Amino acid sequence: MLASTSRATQKDIAARTGVGRSTVSLILTGRGDELRIPQATQKKVYQAAEKLEYRPNSLASGLVGKRTQTIGLLFPSSFFFPQNLLPQGISLRLNRQEYQTYLVDSLNDVGVIRDALLEMASRRVDGVVLYTTRHLLKPEIRDLLNKFPVAILMSHEPLPRESLRSHMIFENIASGVDEVVDHLVKTGRRRPMMLVNQSPGNTCRLAAFKNALRRHGLDSSDDAAVFGIPRCAAGMYDYFAYFMEHFESQRLEDREFDALFCTSDEGASAAIRYLKKRGIHVPQDIAVVGTNNAPWTQAIEPPLASISWRHVDASELVVKRLRERLDAPDLAPGCDELPTRFIWRESGG
Amino acid sequence: MLASTSRATQKDIAARTGVGRSTVSLILTGRGDELRIPQATQKKVYQAAEKLEYRPNSLASGLVGKRTQTIGLLFPSSFFFPQNLLPQGISLRLNRQEYQTYLVDSLNDVGVIRDALLEMASRRVDGVVLYTTRHLLKPEIRDLLNKFPVAILMSHEPLPRESLRSHMIFENIASGVDEVVDHLVKTGRRRPMMLVNQSPGNTCRLAAFKNALRRHGLDSSDDAAVFGIPRCAAGMYDYFAYFMEHFESQRLEDREFDALFCTSDEGASAAIRYLKKRGIHVPQDIAVVGTNNAPWTQAIEPPLASISWRHVDASELVVKRLRERLDAPDLAPGCDELPTRFIWRESGG
DNA sequence: TTGAAAGCGCTAACAA
DNA sequence: TTGTTAGCGCTTTCAA
Numbered sequence: 019m020l021a022s023t024s025r026a027t028q029k030d031i032a033a034r035t036g037v038g039r040s041t042v043s044l045i046l047t048g049r050g051d052e053l054r055i056p057q058a059t060q061k062k063v064y065q066a067a068e069k070l071e072y073r074p075n076s077l078a079s080g081l082v083g084k085r086t087q088t089i090g091l092l093f094p095s096s097f098f099f100p101q102n103l104l105p106q107g108i109s110l111r112l113n114r115q116e117y118q119t120y121l122v123d124s125l126n127d128v129g130v131i132r133d134a135l136l137e138m139a140s141r142r143v144d145g146v147v148l149y150t151t152r153h154l155l156k157p158e159i160r161d162l163l164n165k166f167p168v169a170i171l172m173s174h175e176p177l178p179r180e181s182l183r184s185h186m187i188f189e190n191i192a193s194g195v196d197e198v199v200d201h202l203v204k205t206g207r208r209r210p211m212m213l214v215n216q217s218p219g220n221t222c223r224l225a226a227f228k229n230a231l232r233r234h235g236l237d238s239s240d241d242a243a244v245f246g247i248p249r250c251a252a253g254m255y256d257y258f259a260y261f262m263e264h265f266e267s268q269r270l271e272d273r274e275f276d277a278l279f280c281t282s283d284e285g286a287s288a289a290i291r292y293l294k295k296r297g298i299h300v301p302q303d304i305a306v307v308g309t310n311n312a313p314w315t316q317a318i319e320p321p322l323a324s325i326s327w328r329h330v331d332a333s334e335l336v337v338k339r340l341r342e343r344l345d346a347p348d349l350a351p352g353c354d355e356l357p358t359r360f361i362w363r364e365s366g367g
Numbered sequence: 368m369l370a371s372t373s374r375a376t377q378k379d380i381a382a383r384t385g386v387g388r389s390t391v392s393l394i395l396t397g398r399g400d401e402l403r404i405p406q407a408t409q410k411k412v413y414q415a416a417e418k419l420e421y422r423p424n425s426l427a428s429g430l431v432g433k434r435t436q437t438i439g440l441l442f443p444s445s446f447f448f449p450q451n452l453l454p455q456g457i458s459l460r461l462n463r464q465e466y467q468t469y470l471v472d473s474l475n476d477v478g479v480i481r482d483a484l485l486e487m488a489s490r491r492v493d494g495v496v497l498y499t500t501r502h503l504l505k506p507e508i509r510d511l512l513n514k515f516p517v518a519i520l521m522s523h524e525p526l527p528r529e530s531l532r533s534h535m536i537f538e539n540i541a542s543g544v545d546e547v548v549d550h551l552v553k554t555g556r557r558r559p560m561m562l563v564n565q566s567p568g569n570t571c572r573l574a575a576f577k578n579a580l581r582r583h584g585l586d587s588s589d590d591a592a593v594f595g596i597p598r599c600a601a602g603m604y605d606y607f608a609y610f611m612e613h614f615e616s617q618r619l620e621d622r623e624f625d626a627l628f629c630t631s632d633e634g635a636s637a638a639i640r641y642l643k644k645r646g647i648h649v650p651q652d653i654a655v656v657g658t659n660n661a662p663w664t665q666a667i668e669p670p671l672a673s674i675s676w677r678h679v680d681a682s683e684l685v686v687k688r689l690r691e692r693l694d695a696p697d698l699a700p701g702c703d704e705l706p707t708r709f710i711w712r713e714s715g716g
Numbered sequence: 717t718t719g720a721a722a723g724c725g726c727t728a729a730c731a732a
Numbered sequence: 733t734t735g736t737t738a739g740c741g742c743t744t745t746c747a748a
Contacts (some may be wrong), residue, residue: 025488027725038735043727055733076490077430078725082740086426103604110472118486121470123459137467139374141425255452255679258662287666313607314661317636319668330604376741387719392743404717427741431724 026070034070035062046074080142089340090138090146091121092131094219097149104172107333108147115341117144126218128154135162145169145340148184151219152177168343170336174358175222179351185339186353189332191309192226194325194358195279198307199230201360202277205367207305208236210243211275213261213285217249220281223309227279245273261288271296276304277367283308287318290365301367311361323366328356375419383419384411395423429491438689439487439495440470441480443568444601446498453521456682457496464690466493474601475567477503484511494518494689497533500568501526517692519685523707524571528700534688535702538681540658541575543674543707544628547656548579550709551626554716556654557585559592560624562610562634566598569630572658576628594622610637620645625653626716632657636667639714650716660710672715677705 028046032039042063044053050060066072080086089112093105109119120143122134131154138146145168150159152175160182163169169184171177174191202210212227214220224244231238247264254260261284270292280286286308290300300306300320308315311326335354343349360366377395381388391412393402399409415421429435438461442454458468469492471483480503487495494517499508501524509531512518518533520526523540551559561576563569573593580587596613603609610633619641629635635657639649649655649669657664660675684703692698709715 029725040727040729040736041734043725044734047727053733059733073485073489075430075725077426077435078740079727080740081424081426081430081725081742082727106472109470113471113483118469118471118490120467121458122462122467123455134462136422140422141467256662258665284662284666287663291666312663313605313633314636314663314667316607317633317640318663318666378741388742389720389744390718392741393718396743402717408717424741427724428743429724430726431741431743 025075026067026072027075028072030070031063031066031072034066035059037063046072085144086142087117088141088143089117089119090134090141090143091119092124092134092138092146092148092150093121094124094126094149096219104149104329104333104336107330108336111333111337112340115337124148124150124154126151126154128156128159131159132162135159135166139165144344147172147336147340149173150177151175151222153218153221167347168340170339170343172332172336174219179353183351185343185349185351187332187335187339188353188355189327189329190355190357191223191325192229194309194360195223195226196230197360198279198323198325198366199227199234201362201366202279202305202307203234203236205305207277207367209275210236210277210279211245211273212243213278213280213289214244214246215249215281215285216246223281242274245270245275245278257282257284258288261285262292265289265292271298277306278304279307279309281309283310283312283315283322283324286322286324286365287315290318290320290322301365305367306365307360315363318365320364323363324361325358326361327358332356374424375416375421376424377421379419380412380415380421383415384408386412395421434493435491436466437490437492438466438468439483439490439492440468441473441483441487441495441497441499442470443473443475443498445568453498453678453682453685456679457685460682460686461689464686473497473499473503475500475503477505477508480508481511484508488514493693496521496685496689498522499526500524500571502567502570516696517689519688519692521681521685523568528702532700534692534698534700536681536684536688537702537704538676538678539704539706540572540674541578543658543709544572544575545579546709547628547672547674547715548576548583550711550715551628551654551656552583552585554654556626556716558624559585559626559628560594560622561592562627562629562638563593563595564598564630564634565595572630591623594619594624594627606631606633607637610634611641614638614641620647626656627653628656628658630658632659632661632664632671632673635671635673635714636664639667639669639671650714654716655714656709664712667714669713672712673710674707675710676707681705 028039028042032042037059045060045063091105097105105121112119124131146166147170149172164183171184172187174189214224228238231243250260278289286306290306293300298304308322308324311324315322315324377388377391381391386408394409394412440454446454454470461468473480495515496519498521513532520533521536523538563573577587580592599609627638635655639655642649642653647653657671657673660673664671664673
């Protein structure tokens with residue numbers, strides 16, 4: 019009745035065919051031809067396997083072999099929400115290549131990341147992909163990462179390598195932010211402000227934004243350039259309502275600004291709606307730019323300018339690097355960079 | 368250097384402490400007190416485990432034990448896209464209960480589902496959750512499901528039980544569709560049409576829609592009530608553009624209808640935009656209703672009415688049922704129903 | 717209370 | 733070309 023109870027093993031096949039157990043193993047792992055085992059023997063074994071509905075026990079082969087055909091994926095919550103094709107793309111590609119994936123939500127928490135990595139190690143994954151920010155990459159996490167046969171480290175900010183042997187893939191958010199600010203300045207905005215959801219993942223975006231302001235000689239003080247709202251709870255779903263509440267309670271309309279750059283499209287679309295209600299015109303009075311470039315940004319009024327990630331390229335790259343390193347674990351660690359881009363639409367002015 | 372190479376085993380702990388290997392196992396699995404093993408011995412073992420950075424090998428314990436603490440999750444592509452909290456919610460809850468999950472995209476394909484289930488069986492998962500439609504639930508899939516210690520079957524349409532031993536969880540889409548049509552008729556619409564993305568998952572929604580029309584004595588023929596567009600490719604990302612193209616090429620504005628019910632919010636928002644461009648007013652001329660109730664439905668103009676799933680409740684329920692059955696695999700199979708609901712917003716008229 | 721021994725299903729030497 | 737043997741790391745009798 020239990021799956022484990024009902025299954026035939028190589029031993030059963032051996033008994034049934036009169037072929038030795040290790041020969042069965044060799045044939046079933048596809049090395050029959052290589053070792054010149056007669057077709058007749060091979061056929062017998064394959065037929066018996068089929069008849070007995072033989073299925074290899076991955077736990078057993080993983081225990082004794084060197085590969086478990088398993089990859090651990092560790093991503094922050096934001097990747098489980100709209101428009102983030104990264105873990106899904108990686109997973110789909112790996113599935114097609116006979117790998118299974120453990121997908122875990124890191125919740126942007128060092129403890130969760132540590133525990134998950136330990137768990138992955140217990141399960142003898144062949145590799146891990148960790149998407150993280152600089153501040154979560156504590157020494158203890160670095161040490162753990164180095165213990166895996168292969169590890170890919172992803173981030174939207176540059177990460178200090180130090181002793182890390184992992185390959186890095188860097189989705190450069192700063193490049194998109196730069197383009198946004200350049201555009202705003204070029205079209206005459208003098209007081210761009212950033213809407214910052216105070217999660218640690220946003221510190222580097224904020225830094226990029228302030229940098230860009232300074233580059234243009236604009237006021238980058240918190241007072242002038244930041245509209246902060248608290249980090250939202252894990253499992254939060256209705257971002258839109260959440261933003262609206264905070265605009266209301268912190269009276270967004272009283273701030274002096276002529277452009278608003280937001281760390282999400284949800285925040286940006288909520289801002290547009292809120293400003294409209296207050297009689298402020300977008301983009302005439304205030305330009306608004308989001309982040310993530312969700313498909314529905316085209317559906318709102320005015321269509322929302324945004325920053326576009328290259329998650330599809332990234333997922334392809336992750337799998338490519340993973341495979342390379344699975345085949346050659348001692349490959350020197352490298353770093354790939356994928357810049358983000360500003361996508362203009364009417365709300366950007 | 369490899370994770371597997373570097374790890375200490377129970378044998379090492381036994382050697383170091385002079386305690387027997389099986390005693391180490393007993394202590395480490397938390398049965399020390401139960402078997403009245405002296406605190407001193409237990410402490411020695413725990414300390415050695417810590418010093419040696421001992422981590423159990425899940426493959427080994429899975430091989431010999433009866434549990435692998437692993438659950439397989441098999442969901443169609445649509446769940447990997449915006450606003451679908453179901454696999455993520457399940458996964459997060461299970462992670463908190465010491466389970467890891469394999470998440471696989473079923474791609475709405477029987478072959479993929481079969482292979483994935485076989486793979487899960489190979490990996491000796493303790494249970495599977497399969498979200499499927501009636502037409503994908505072939506006898507071969509049913510047989511496979513019955514081989515798992517516990518299986519939860521989810522769907523948005525009722526599924527014939529027949530010989531299936533799985534517990535079922537049924538997110539009733541028809542109830543929401545009924546509410547939509549009732550609302551449209553009550554507000555004076557006589558020619559509601561449905562925008563149908565021709566994927567097999569939508570046949571039951573279409574049936575529910577036509578049923579509801581008939582109930583109100585309205586024309587439910589394909590000619591009058593269906594605007595079909597081809598199934599979109601796997602990995603399709605920009606739904607919005609895809610819909611817009613098809614509205615254009617199939618001249619949506621030439622059809623005679625006064626309400627449009629869509630199988631996604633993306634489709635509905637694209638329709639609103641398209642109709643506006645053609646000088647048609649929403650909801651005055653045509654009412655529009657979406658499906659999924661994405662947070663951004665509040666951001667578009669007019670705000671989009673939609674059907675809301677209860678994915679958060681569902682994920683909780685899945686995990687509850689899973690746990691129950693993991694603890695008592697012979698529990699009689701049951702069925703839970705979670706109705707969907709119509710959420711009114713201005714676009715609904 | 718603890719230890720010895722068997723075995724889960726598989727792979728990989730090494731012989732034959 | 734095939735079979736024998738020895739584990740992988742763990743849990744679980746069964747004795748002591």
